[in-house]
Amino acid sequence: MKIGIVCYPTFGGSGVVATELGLELSKRGHEVHFITYNQPVRLELLSNNVHYHEVNVPEYPLFHYQPYELALSSKLVDMVKLHKIEILHVHYAIPHAYAAYMAKKMLKEEGIYLPIVTTLHGTDITLVGSHPFYKSAVTFSINKSDAVTAVSQSLKDDTLRLFNIHNDIHVVPNFIDLEKYNTGFSDCQREMMANDNERIVTHISNLRPVKRAQDVISVFYNIQKEIPAKLMLVGEGPEREKIELRCQELGIQDKVVFFGKSNEIDKILCFSDLFLLPSETESFGLAALEAMASGVPVISSNTGGIPEVNAHGVSGFLSRVGDVDDMTKNALYILKDEKRLQTFKDQARKESLIFDLHAIVPQYEAIYEDTLTKC
Numbered sequence: 001m002k003i004g005i006v007c008y009p010t011f012g013g014s015g016v017v018a019t020e021l022g023l024e025l026s027k028r029g030h031e032v033h034f035i036t037y038n039q040p041v042r043l044e045l046l047s048n049n050v051h052y053h054e055v056n057v058p059e060y061p062l063f064h065y066q067p068y069e070l071a072l073s074s075k076l077v078d079m080v081k082l083h084k085i086e087i088l089h090v091h092y093a094i095p096h097a098y099a100a101y102m103a104k105k106m107l108k109e110e111g112i113y114l115p116i117v118t119t120l121h122g123t124d125i126t127l128v129g130s131h132p133f134y135k136s137a138v139t140f141s142i143n144k145s146d147a148v149t150a151v152s153q154s155l156k157d158d159t160l161r162l163f164n165i166h167n168d169i170h171v172v173p174n175f176i177d178l179e180k181y182n183t184g185f186s187d188c189q190r191e192m193m194a195n196d197n198e199r200i201v202t203h204i205s206n207l208r209p210v211k212r213a214q215d216v217i218s219v220f221y222n223i224q225k226e227i228p229a230k231l232m233l234v235g236e237g238p239e240r241e242k243i244e245l246r247c248q249e250l251g252i253q254d255k256v257v258f259f260g261k262s263n264e265i266d267k268i269l270c271f272s273d274l275f276l277l278p279s280e281t282e283s284f285g286l287a288a289l290e291a292m293a294s295g296v297p298v299i300s301s302n303t304g305g306i307p308e309v310n311a312h313g314v315s316g317f318l319s320r321v322g323d324v325d326d327m328t329k330n331a332l333y334i335l336k337d338e339k340r341l342q343t344f345k346d347q348a349r350k351e352s353l354i355f356d357l358h359a360i361v362p363q364y365e366a367i368y369e370d371t372l373t374k375c
């Protein structure tokens with residue numbers, strides 16, 4: 001198949017999933033065209049089967065807001081015609097599903113039929129999409145998609161609760177390329193980060209308020225009072241300054257390493273002992289899955305789709321949102337005992353196998369085929 005993929009090209013989970021999906025589809029013989037405003041961060045290699053088309057939005061002083069959806073839908077029309085793209089898979093409803101619908105309408109005028117698959121990722125529904133300013137357009141574009149998928153049952157339930165949807169929503173969970181994680185690192189540079197007797201705790205996110213990074217600091221503060229430990233904070237976002245300040249106030253700044261945005265998540269996870277994800281809401285929690293695949297147990301909140309990923313008492317533990325004491329208790333339970341830590345590491349890795357890309361990507365292929373047959 002010739003498949004167009006529209007996504008955000010950033011470090012966010014939706015862009016990562018879209019990129020990994022496109023790369024795997026290309027390995028499976030499909031021709032994949034990424035159409036977005038920057039080359040996706042995990043899209044390192046372009047090949048005969050993987051193409052990237054940049055959407056440009058020229059600045060014009062009259063525009064207070066530059067019309068990205070307009071430029072995107074125009075680019076989609078052009079690329080579909082030029083490369084004979086047969087199906088379009090858009091990740092994140094806003095504004096991608098809307099722009100895709102406009103492209104579909106324009107193409108129809110020329111007698112070209114373009115089926116659209118929309119994948120909902122989370123904040124496009126729970127935080128942004130349900131805002132009254134966007135709700136009508138989001139409802140419309142979900143209902144106008146030829147197929148709709150959500151990355152967890154929880155997100156599907158949220159979508160049906162928050163919007164008036166009459167389309168079916170297929171749950172296709174996020175996935176991971178386990179081969180990348182199984183190879184391991186012969187040079188896992190743990191000794192550069194911590195002493196042998198220290199435990200390494202890690203948090204990776206875009207440091208937005210929804211991630212509750214302040215809870216990460218509170219849990220870590222409690223942990224390091226009991227056992228020697230270091231905290232690895234990966235990612236950039238609006239909470240970073242406040243977090244740095246809080247680390248100083250608590251006097252733990254020497255125990256916290258800020259990595260900023262990193263393309264070397266697997267290298268950081270390879271020396272981590274525990275992953276913290278205390279989010280307010282999370283439709284899936286790809287970062288937790290990546291940790292598990294690296295053999296890192298997860299202490300998380302029990303919100304949204306996280307319980308579909310992190311198995312309580314197996315790959316880690318779940319607590320109520322904001323219950324820092326319970327998270328601390330669970331973290332120390334895992335970290336204090338060497339043998340127990342190893343058991344949780346093994347169990348975390350084993351649980352991640354459910355989300356192997358070889359099991360999940362065929363589900364998307366089946367949806368594409370079904371959609372093309374129906375249209």
Ligand code: GMT
Nearest residue numbers: 012013014121122123282283284285286
């Ligand atoms: O977590 C974010 O703020 C980024 C966001 C995104 O769109 O990239 O992540 C969402 O999609 C990921 C991939 O499907 C999910 O793993 C995240 O749980 C989801 N984030 C939220 O629901 C907050």
